[in-house]
Amino acid sequence: MEKRYDVVIIGAGFAGLAAGLSLKKNGFKTVILEARNRVGGRTETKWLEDGTQIDLGGQWLGPTQDRMYELAAQYDVPTFPSQLFGKGQYHYLDDVHDQEPEEMLELFEVIDELADQVNLDYPHKSPNIANQDRMTLASWLNLQTKDEEVAGFVGRMLAGGLLASDAGEVSLFQMLYYIKAGNGVQSLLGAKGGAQQDRIVGGPQAIAEKMADDYGSVFFEQIVKGVSKNEEGYLVETRVGELYLTTQVLIAVPPTVVNSKITFTPELPVWKKKTLQSILPGSASKYHAVYEQPFWRESGLSGQRNMSEGLIIESLDNSLVDQKKGILTFFVYGIDSIQLSKLSEEEQKARLIEELVKLYGEQARNPEHFITQDWNEEPFTNGCFSGHFTPGGFIKYGEFLQSNVEGIHFAGTETATIWNGYFEGAVRSGEREAQKIMMKKEVKLV
Ligand SMILES: Cc1cc2nc3c(=O)[nH]c(=O)nc-3n(C[C@H](O)[C@H](O)[C@H](O)COP(=O)(O)OP(=O)(O)OC[C@H]3O[C@@H](n4cnc5c(N)ncnc54)[C@H](O)[C@@H]3O)c2cc1C
Incomplete structure (x- = not known):
C-alpha cells in the first residue's frame, strides 16, 4: 500500500x-x-580520531551567500574565517611568483565585463550567446593572448577551479554565466571577501x-x-x-x-529530457594531507598555491583554528582527475606526495594522514562540483533550466x-x- x-x-x-x-x-x-x-x-564531514574536522566535499561560505549564513545562525552552527597567514604563491614560467601574471588579471577583467552582459534569468536572451556558447573557453583564451601558458593557466583557474573541468570542454558562455551568478571572478576565486572566506564548525x-x-x-x-x-x-x-x-x-x-x-x-517531454542530458558534471578529487603543524607558515607563506602545470591546480592551508595540525587541501580536476582515478589510492598518494614535495619541500613528504575523496566514484553525485551545459547547450536548453x-x-x-x-x-x-x-x-x- x-x-x-x-x-x-x-x-x-x-x-x-x-x-x-x-x-x-x-x-x-x-x-x-x-x-x-x-x-x-555533496558535503560530508569526516572526523579523524583526534577530532580533526575534514570537509570531504563543499566547505566554504562567502559574502552574499545570505541564506546559508542565515541558516548557520538559525541553527547555532558557528562559522570561522579561513586561516590566512602570509603570502600566496603562483607557479608559472618555471618559477614561483607572489602574484598572478599581470596578463591573467587583465583577462579576468575582460571576462568580468563579458559576464556582466549575461541574462541570468533568461540566458538564451543574453546578447552574445550565439557566439559565446559555441566557443570553448580554451579557444576564446587562445584568441585573447599569444602567451599559451597564460591562456592555459587562466583556463585551469576558471574551468578547473570553478567547474572542475577542462577549458576545452566548457563553453565561454557557461563560464560567464557561472561567473555572473557568483558576482565575478575575484568573488569566486577569493578568500577574504570571496567565496572561500569562511568555514563552518562541523562542516x-x-x-x-x-x-x-x-x-x-x-x-x-x-x-x-x-x-x-x-x-x-x-x-x-x-x-x-x-x-x-x-x-x-x-x-x-x-x-x-x-x-x-x-x-x-x-x-x-523531449525538451526537458534533452536539457537534463546536456548538463554534465565536472570531475574532481579532493585531497587532504595532515601534518603535525603548518610548517609552511614558518617561512611567511600562506600555503595557498596555484600552478600552471602539474596534477595539482590549487592547494591551500585548510587548518582549523584551535588545532596545532597543519592541513593542506588540494584538488585535481577534469581529465587529470579521471586519469588519476584509474590508479589505486596508494598510487595516487605516491604521485601527489611527489608533487607536494616539489611545491612545499621535503617537510611535505610524510603527512600523518592522507585523505582521498573522489567524487567521480559517488553514484548519487557522479562528479562535481556541479553540472554545467556542454557547449551549445545553453543556446538550445538554457531557457528550460528551471522549467517543470x-x-x-x-x-x-x-x-x-x-x-x-x-x-x-x-x-x-x-x-x-x-x-x-x-x-x-x-x-x-x-
Ligand atoms: C569537492 C567539492 C567542493 C565544493 N566546494 C564548495 C564550497 O566550498 N562552497 C559551496 O557553496 N559549494 C561547494 N561545492 C558545491 C556544493 O557542495 C553543491 O553546490 C551543493 O551541495 C549541491 O546541493 P544540492 O542539494 O543541489 O545537491 P546534492 O548535494 O548533490 O544533493 C542531492 C541529494 O540527492 C540524493 N540522491 C541522488 N540520487 C537519488 C535517488 N535516486 N533517490 C534519492 N536520493 C537521491 C543524493 O544522495 C544527495 O543527498 C563543492 C562540492 C564538492 C563536491
Whole structure:
C-alpha cells in the first residue's frame, strides 16, 4: 500500500532540505526520500580520531551567500574565517611568483565585463550567446593572448577551479554565466571577501543535519528509481519497493543522476529530457594531507598555491583554528582527475606526495594522514562540483533550466541563478520550487 503525501521530495542535499522546510512551515505534508544513509549530498564531514574536522566535499561560505549564513545562525552552527597567514604563491614560467601574471588579471577583467552582459534569468536572451556558447573557453583564451601558458593557466583557474573541468570542454558562455551568478571572478576565486572566506564548525553537514532534525521526515536508503503518473497524481517508487503517492514531486538530485537513476512514465517531454542530458558534471578529487603543524607558515607563506602545470591546480592551508595540525587541501580536476582515478589510492598518494614535495619541500613528504575523496566514484553525485551545459547547450536548453513538467519540479544547485553551483544556489533553488508549489491550487492530497 502506498504512503500518501502532498509533496514527495527526492534528495536530502541542501536543495531538498530547504524545500522540505519551506513546505512544512506552510502546512504541507511532505517527505524527503534520500538514497544515502546521511543528509548533505555533496558535503560530508569526516572526523579523524583526534577530532580533526575534514570537509570531504563543499566547505566554504562567502559574502552574499545570505541564506546559508542565515541558516548557520538559525541553527547555532558557528562559522570561522579561513586561516590566512602570509603570502600566496603562483607557479608559472618555471618559477614561483607572489602574484598572478599581470596578463591573467587583465583577462579576468575582460571576462568580468563579458559576464556582466549575461541574462541570468533568461540566458538564451543574453546578447552574445550565439557566439559565446559555441566557443570553448580554451579557444576564446587562445584568441585573447599569444602567451599559451597564460591562456592555459587562466583556463585551469576558471574551468578547473570553478567547474572542475577542462577549458576545452566548457563553453565561454557557461563560464560567464557561472561567473555572473557568483558576482565575478575575484568573488569566486577569493578568500577574504570571496567565496572561500569562511568555514563552518562541523562542516556544512552540521547545518544540513540540523535542518533535517528540524524538518523531521527524511527517509534514508530510499533510492528513487521511478516516477509514474496515474489518475491521482504521481507514484514514486524506490528500489526497495516502497511506494509514495503525491500530487507534486520535487526532484533535488544532480541532473546526471536523474538521467541515470530515475525512470519517468510517461517519459519526460523531449525538451526537458534533452536539457537534463546536456548538463554534465565536472570531475574532481579532493585531497587532504595532515601534518603535525603548518610548517609552511614558518617561512611567511600562506600555503595557498596555484600552478600552471602539474596534477595539482590549487592547494591551500585548510587548518582549523584551535588545532596545532597543519592541513593542506588540494584538488585535481577534469581529465587529470579521471586519469588519476584509474590508479589505486596508494598510487595516487605516491604521485601527489611527489608533487607536494616539489611545491612545499621535503617537510611535505610524510603527512600523518592522507585523505582521498573522489567524487567521480559517488553514484548519487557522479562528479562535481556541479553540472554545467556542454557547449551549445545553453543556446538550445538554457531557457528550460528551471522549467517543470506539470507536477514534477526540478531544484538543485544546477538550476540556480544566484550562486549557481554552490550551497547558496542549492538552498535558493529548493525554496524557489517550494514557492511554486505553494502557489498552485489542489496540491493537497492528505
Ligand atoms: C569537492 C567539492 C567542493 C565544493 N566546494 C564548495 C564550497 O566550498 N562552497 C559551496 O557553496 N559549494 C561547494 N561545492 C558545491 C556544493 O557542495 C553543491 O553546490 C551543493 O551541495 C549541491 O546541493 P544540492 O542539494 O543541489 O545537491 P546534492 O548535494 O548533490 O544533493 C542531492 C541529494 O540527492 C540524493 N540522491 C541522488 N540520487 C537519488 C535517488 N535516486 N533517490 C534519492 N536520493 C537521491 C543524493 O544522495 C544527495 O543527498 C563543492 C562540492 C564538492 C563536491
